[in-house]
Each structure stands twice: as structure tokens, then as C-alpha cells.
Amino acid sequence: MSNPCKNGGLCVHSGNNTLEYVCECPLGYFGDYCLDQAENMCDVVNCSNNATCSGNSTHFHCDCLPGLTGTHCEVDINDCQPSPCSFGQCVDQRNGFKCVCNPGYYGNVCSEVHSPCDLNPCQNGGYCQETKTKSGDFAFICHCLPGWGGIACTEVVPVCLPNPCKHGRCVSVKTRRHNSFTCKCDPGFTGSRCEVNINDCDPNPCKFGGHCKDGIHTHNCLCLHSHAGSNCQFTLDLFSPILEDVDIAGGIIHNPSHTRNLYIVAGTLTAAVVIMILVLIGCYCRISQSYHSCCCMSRWFWYKKDSDLVVNVDVTSAYECPLAVDSFWKHSDSETEALSSSSSRNSFQNHTV
Numbered sequence: 001m002s003n004p005c006k007n008g009g010l011c012v013h014s015g016n017n018t019l020e021y022v023c024e025c026p027l028g029y030f031g032d033y034c035l036d037q038a039e040n041m042c043d044v045v046n047c048s049n050n051a052t053c054s055g056n057s058t059h060f061h062c063d064c065l066p067g068l069t070g071t072h073c074e075v076d077i078n079d080c081q082p083s084p085c086s087f088g089q090c091v092d093q094r095n096g097f098k099c100v101c102n103p104g105y106y107g108n109v110c111s112e113v114h115s116p117c118d119l120n121p122c123q124n125g126g127y128c129q130e131t132k133t134k135s136g137d138f139a140f141i142c143h144c145l146p147g148w149g150g151i152a153c154t155e156v157v158p159v160c161l162p163n164p165c166k167h168g169r170c171v172s173v174k175t176r177r178h179n180s181f182t183c184k185c186d187p188g189f190t191g192s193r194c195e196v197n198i199n200d201c202d203p204n205p206c207k208f209g210g211h212c213k214d215g216i217h218t219h220n221c222l223c224l225h226s227h228a229g230s231n232c233q234f235t236l237d238l239f240s241p242i243l244e245d246v247d248i249a250g251g252i253i254h255n256p257s258h259t260r261n262l263y264i265v266a267g268t269l270t271a272a273v274v275i276m277i278l279v280l281i282g283c284y285c286r287i288s289q290s291y292h293s294c295c296c297m298s299r300w301f302w303y304k305k306d307s308d309l310v311v312n313v314d315v316t317s318a319y320e321c322p323l324a325v326d327s328f329w330k331h332s333d334s335e336t337e338a339l340s341s342s343s344s345r346n347s348f349q350n351h352t353v
Contacts, residue, residue, distance in 0.1 A: 007029045
């Protein structure tokens with residue numbers, strides 16, 4: 001069977017039945033057997049993407065919109081070949097392109113530099129910090145509010161893990177906008193994160209000019225001499241141990257060396273007083289001629305008067321205690337006169353009974 005389709009038409013059988021067929025007519029012809037020719041090719045040509053067709057009975061032309069090409073304007077021109085974006089990725093669009101810039105760059109072709117935080121990439125109240133990668137590109141780090149995490153603070157996380165309170169206990173608090181927390185500080189600390197040690201020396205609790213040393217929920221007072229106590233509130237007398245320091249409980253710490261020195265001073269003063277009393281007694285007995293007391297200070301004499309007899313008299317020290325000599329001769333006026341001369345005294349030194 002010869003081809004029933006004219007003017008170069010293609011005969012296409014449908015199914016297995018050779019008697020049924022369809023003619024696919026070449027461009028410019030139409031009809032069941034492609035016998036009819038179009039007066040204008042645009043009547044049978046479909047230009048895509050709103051293109052305008054122009055032609056005649058044998059030819060046609062589709063006038064494509066910008067960014068399109070092809071016989072029927074069916075092809076979108078790739079405006080990203082080659083890529084016009086300096087620091088970013090190119091996205092092709094109809095008759096154009098769009099550059100998705102790397103962090104730190106902006107502009108139509110990502111050629112201008114700016115901080116990546118200018119675009120506010122951190123969500124849910126996060127704080128953006130600018131940084132750079134090892135290759136030198138701009139980057140950012142998001143410091144998220146409690147309860148949020150992730151690169152852009154978009155992920156929900158527990159607010160108390162890890163514990164944000166430096167010296168205290170974290171307590172989770174839920175609000176309408178986001179999760180939050182509060183810190184229950186340990187004694188002696190304050191601040192939103194319990195990071196501040198309270199100054200227990202402000203105002204100064206140490207009295208009488210004492211120096212205050214701050215601790216953790218406590219203080220120590222270094223007192224001046226003659227004061228003691230946890231706040232230097234006690235005044236010490238002359239013989240009280242001098243306070244060099246105060247223990248943690250505020251008790252008085254004695255200085256053993258100072259106590260020993262006080263005993264030495266007290267003993268020295270006592271000895272001096274005793275010596276002074278003895279000297280005064282000696283001077284008094286000479287002045288008042290108390291022979292027995294006076295002579296006992298230089299040498300001992302034991303004597304006994306019985307009529308004119310004197311026994312056990314040591315007169316070898318007559319010069320040292322002349323009053324003893326006078327006492328020996330006191331019972332005889334004539335002998336007393338005799339001893340009044342130096343020659344008599346000298347001869348008496350050799351007298352032995």
C-alpha cells in the first residue's frame with residue numbers, strides 16, 4: 001500500500017490494524033492527507049513563552065523574549081554561565097540571575113564586603129559576633145539566649161545545661177516568648193550569674209582603725225595593738241596579751257612572746273625595787289647609828305657585854321664597820337675617848353680577847 005499522506009506527510013498506523021492510520025503533516029501543511037497548505041506558517045506554528053511569530057506560507061520566525069532562545073523560544077538562556085558572582089553562588093532567572101553572597105559580602109555580584117551580622121542571622125534574640133574562617137572568609141557566631149541553641153539560635157535546648165550560674169543553682173523559668181532562668185546564689189555571692197563576691201568589708205566592720213580582709217561570706221579583722229575581738233571591739237589593758245591576729249571565729253589570739261616579755265619586765269622592776277629598798281635600809285642604819293643592822297650588811301658580829309668582859313668579837317674589819325668598834329668600847333668613857341684618836345683605833349685592830 002502506497003503512502004496516502006501527501007507533501008511529505010508521515011503515515012502512522014494505530015495499533016495492529018494496518019487499515020487505520022494518521023498522517024503527520026510537515027510544517028506548513030495540514031488536513032487528513034496533508035493536502036492543504038497554510039497561507040501563513042504562523043497559523044500552524046506555536047511559539048513558546050509568549051514569543052511573537054512572524055512568517056509566510058513557507059517560513060516562520062519566533063521572536064523570543066529576553067533570556068529565551070530556540071526555534072520556538074523554548075530554551076531559557078543560562079545567565080550564570082560564566083558565573084558573574086564574585087563571592088557567592090549564582091541562581092539563574094528568566095533573563096537574569098541572582099547572587100547568593102557568602103557571609104561578609106553583598107551587592108549584585110557579591111563584590112562588596114560587609115559584616116555578616118548586618119543581616120541579623122541570629123534568631124530568637126541571639127547576639128551575633130563577627131569572625132573569620134581559616135581561609136579568610138567572613139563568618140559569624142551566634143550567642144543565643146537561654147533555651148535556644150544551634151548555628152542561628154533556632155533549636156530549643158535546656159536552659160540549665162550546662163549550669164550558667166558560676167556560684168549558685170540554676171532555676172528554669174518559662175515565658176511566652178522563650179525559656180529563661182534565674183540564679184539562686186550561694187551565700188556571699190551576687191550578680192545575674194552569681195559571679196560577684198560580696199565585699200563583706202564595705203562598710204568596714206573593724207573598729208578602732210582595724211584592717212578588714214574580705215572572705216567568702218565572712219571577713220577577718222586585723223586589729224591594731226591594744227584591741228581585740230572579731231571586730232576589734234575589745235580594748236586590752238597594759239598586761240593583756242597584744243593581739244596580732246584574729247581567728248576565723250573572732251576569738252583572741254594571744255602572743256606568747258609578748259606575755260614572756262611582760263613577765264621579764266615585771267621581774268626586772270621587782271628586783272630593782274628590792275635592791276633600792278636594801279640600799280635605803282643601809283643608808284638609814286648608818287645615818288641613825290643602828291649598829292647591829294648596819295654591821296650586818298658588811299660583816300657579821302656576835303658580841304655579848306658582861307661587865308668589862310667581851311667575848312667572840314671579830315674586830316678584823318674595824319675599818320669596814322667602825323660603829324662596831326664604838327659599840328665595843330661604849331661601856332667605858334675613858335676607852336671611848338681613847339678610841340677617838342686614830343692611833344687608838346689602829347691599836348684596837350690588833351686586840352684579841
